[in-house]
Amino acid sequence: MAPPEVLIFGAGAVGAFYGSLIAKTGTPVSVVCRSNYSAVKASGFAVTSPQYGSYTWTPTRVFSSADAARSAGVHWSYIVVTTKALPDVSDDSALLDGLVSDGTAVVLVQNGLGVEEPYTRRFPHASVLSAVTIVSASQPSHGKITHNRWTRVNTGPYLPDIGAAAESSHPATAKAKEFTDLLVSGGVKDASAYTHQKLQQVRWHKIAINASMNPSSVLSNGSSNAAMALDPDLSAHLKAVMEEVLTTAPKILGAPFPLEFATAEHIIRSTRKNDSGSRPSMWGDWESGRPMELEVILGNPIRIAREKGYEMPRMQTLYALLKMAQTNRDKPKGSKL
Ligand SMILES: NC(=O)c1ccc[n+]([C@@H]2O[C@H](COP(=O)([O-])OP(=O)(O)OC[C@H]3O[C@@H](n4cnc5c(N)ncnc54)[C@H](OP(=O)(O)O)[C@@H]3O)[C@@H](O)[C@H]2O)c1
Structure with missing residues (x-):
């Protein structure tokens, strides 16, 4: 079976940090950048962390936009959305049109409430995963990622309407577990898969x-x-x-x-x-x-x-x-x- 392909959508502090850890497992990880595109395309990301040391990470593919990612024609197993959640500025779910296909899980690693709704409305057949992280990461200059302390990620399926009994056999539940396993294999010790409610x-x-x-x-x-x-x-x-x-x-x-x-x-x-x-x-x-x-x-x-x-x-x-x-x-x- 082909390895899962991961796309980080909005590779800033959080996206580049977790992308670089998932890549340590040998999984192909690609990124969609915006203002940091030229720097990342030229030299990848330089990450410093008290926990993981200093290293550089060259993503499998670096895209300047969603259109460029669409042109690559890759089947994405996970699209990890790590843009800032700004529904009053833009509906970022629209940018994922044509990138989400059968079996794709959209993982929202963003702060706040209600971030999942635009994605479940637009992609009713995709697995939408909700993730909460404590990480303290920043991008002081393009392509330079500073991780400051420890890190935790909790991921669960976003299934507000199906009830706890049907949740365990839903594909999104299996996807949340698989995504968590990827993080753990990449060295994130404090990563757990939770139920929708938790x-x-x-x-x-x-x-x-x-x-x-x-x-x-x-x-x-x-x-x-x-x-x-x-x-x-x-x-x-x-x-x-x-x-x-x-x-x-x-x-x-x-x-x-x-x-x-x-x-x-x-x-x-x-x-x-x-x-x-x-x-x-x-x-x-x-x-x-x-x-x-x-x-x-x-x-x-x-x-x-x-x-x-x-x-x-x-x-x-x-x-x-x-x-x-x-x-x-x-x-x-x-x-x-
Ligand atoms: N940083 C933390 O320690 C931390 C901790 C917990 C939770 N969070 C949450 O995690 C989420 C991400 O935060 P962050 O700190 O990683 O933010 P960030 O450093 O600003 O990263 C977001 C990235 O997404 C890019 N982006 C936005 N729209 C895009 C588009 N249409 N196409 C391509 N790229 C796009 C931005 O590009 P531009 O540079 O061009 O804007 C930026 O590189 C937020 O919801 C935040 O609240 C952050």
């Missing part, structure tokens, strides 16, 4: 962290995570936002969080101890004038909760303020509104 619980749990820390860093003019957790007023605010999410999510998902999931208090305490000065990437996006992942981190959770009859007023306040701040940042000079 993966969505992980997504909501991560929202508690991202939706409290990321907007608060931007609104407080670039505070580090530790600085926010150490400040009495800001840490009270972070804890309250986290608790708003952590108490609402179980009502929406119809089950309590697993006991091993960290509480708000625990997250704040461990953030205080990590005084590396790291800031959420949303702050970097804000500072550089790039769009922020506001819709998937704040807007979608608020809307999903509201559809079920729950309000999250602290989240709503952060969303409204940050959305308007972004509008003001981006409006043409001289605009009166």
Whole structure:
């Protein structure tokens, strides 16, 4: 049997990091780049990591666009989407038209909620996998990938409508397990395959962290995570936002969080101890004038909760303020509104 072909769609920090690890298994891994295309085509990626050392990775094929990838005519076993999730800017699922074929699994390694929906709507017969990662990776210059700490990836099938009983025999469940095995073989020790329900619980749990820390860093003019957790007023605010999410999510998902999931208090305490000065990437996006992942981190959770009859007023306040701040940042000079 031919080995699986993997396509990383949006080979920035996360995509190049995981692509380089999957490639260590001997699996062909290709990439679709954008602004880093020339640098990657010329010299591949140079990765530095406290866990995996320093190495260069030359992808099997480097494409400058989705069109270029389509022209290659490859059957992709996995298309790993690692663009920023910006549904208010573009529907990236449309770019995968003609790349997804029989047996392709689309793996969404992105933060936020609701990122899977455009893909299941567009590709109802494909396996859509949802993945949540903790990684702390960045691309300080084109083709240079810096991994800063440890890494974890949880992957599950996205099957909101079939029920737990039918899930175990669904092809997407087998694909999630196979993808996890690829990561483990590539050296990612902390990679697990989860059920749909547990993966969505992980997504909501991560929202508690991202939706409290990321907007608060931007609104407080670039505070580090530790600085926010150490400040009495800001840490009270972070804890309250986290608790708003952590108490609402179980009502929406119809089950309590697993006991091993960290509480708000625990997250704040461990953030205080990590005084590396790291800031959420949303702050970097804000500072550089790039769009922020506001819709998937704040807007979608608020809307999903509201559809079920729950309000999250602290989240709503952060969303409204940050959305308007972004509008003001981006409006043409001289605009009166
Ligand atoms: N970095 C982390 O430590 C981390 C941790 C956990 C989760 N995440 C999540 O993982 C996702 C990816 O984050 P990231 O940090 O890897 O972002 P990133 O470094 O900005 O990488 C995204 C890449 O996708 C490319 N891209 C976007 N649209 C494209 C298109 N139409 N065609 C081809 N390439 C395209 C971007 O190109 P351009 O340079 O041209 O924009 C960029 O190289 C996000 O949802 C993020 O929240 C990140």
